[in-house]
Amino acid sequence: MGYSIIGITLVLVVLLLFPFSLWIYQPFWVIRILSRLFTKLILYVPTEKNVFAITFDDGPNPLYTDGVLSILRKHDVKATFFVVGERVETHPEYIEIIRKAGHQLCNHLYSTTMALLLSRQQFVESLLRTEELINEQNDPKLVRPPSSLFRFWMFDLAKTYGYSVVLGSAYTLDWCKPPRWYMRWALKRMLRPGIIVVVHDGGGNRQRTLDVLPDVIVEAQRRNLRPVTLDELIRSSDRNPGSNAV
Template identity: 35%
Template sequence: MGLFLQWREPAARALSRVMPGDVLWFADTEEPVFALTFDDGPHPRTTPQLLDVLRRHRARATFFLVGERVAAHPELVGPIVAEGHEVANHLMRDERSVLVPDDQFRRDLAETTRLLTPYGKVRWFRPGSGFYTPRMLRSAADQGLRAVLGTLVAGNTGGPGDEAIAGGLFTSIRPGSIVVLHEGTDKRQGVVATTDELLTALATRGLTAVTVSDLTG
């Protein structure tokens, strides 16, 4: 299946009360907005196409970028910010951050922020694969970063299950939700169509996609 819902809204709220540390899972708001986020970019194919889709829908998003991909494709980062979106820290490599030694984690976090800072203030980070420890959160806080996970998570795989992702997300998104989608590889090309379908459907409910900073601000 292309769709995997990691946390639905009630579960995310419950986890936010019992999981340690200052982690943003959702926002308490009655405004008809949700945060749309993309992990694992930038990518020469998916990132420009996502920007086209977001522009057509007048939507905003936060792109959690991988440092080594930023270094490989710096020309893709400027347009993200120029279109009114936000860039955030997703560490240096597409890997499970919780398995990275503490010293390396701190270096990777700092290096990714260094690569992104020319494009704007970096406020947020998301650990690879969504797992974290209190020590990781402290290291991030020392660097002025707050962790963002999400209320709903989905990943395109290039298989037939991709067609069900937008419909599965549509019924679960609420004001204040944080939605996590994934780009960054050729197999995830379907995220472009998923995003277009999802934003079209959510417009019928009056829900608008915004950045994480706008959602919390």
């Protein structure tokens, strides 16, 4: 009887902890299930090509964005930057710097206020204000809600303004400052064609991301996986990665 109670308790603990564990490591089978449940959301891009995307949130921040750009240049890879409008106002020069380097700029709304807290009007105002600041040029236009949290009405509202909502498929919660060894291990384990890696170059101390990024890129290249911008990743697919995608 005692062993049965212990066994049941362990099962319950695992079931309770599993959803929380997905914040720091996402098995690909979970991503595929979520993609089928949330068909208007881009979590990954089904592709037969050996390409994937590295995306950076919450910049620009000269302390770390410069370092990220240097690493990308050294390894001759392209990436996507989801920038925050109010930080673009503080460092407008990075719009040209990032684009001239061949990277993609996308919309991360005007501030880092959780999108869950925004009304429809606030969401649209934040979206369009940032669109103007970055001189949006993507087709399709892409938006990632801050904290990767959303409300279901955002999909159709974003589509009204020509946007697809993008989250990602490889997170390690780098903004929580996990151990570097764990970030390396988890990101390398999650590497595969079509995934969207989410890390940060703004919003706090991002030195861990700078320390880990070169190893992840080298491992990807060793596996013949090429980091590309999100628009190139989407174009590599013969299937629609989200019904919101144009």
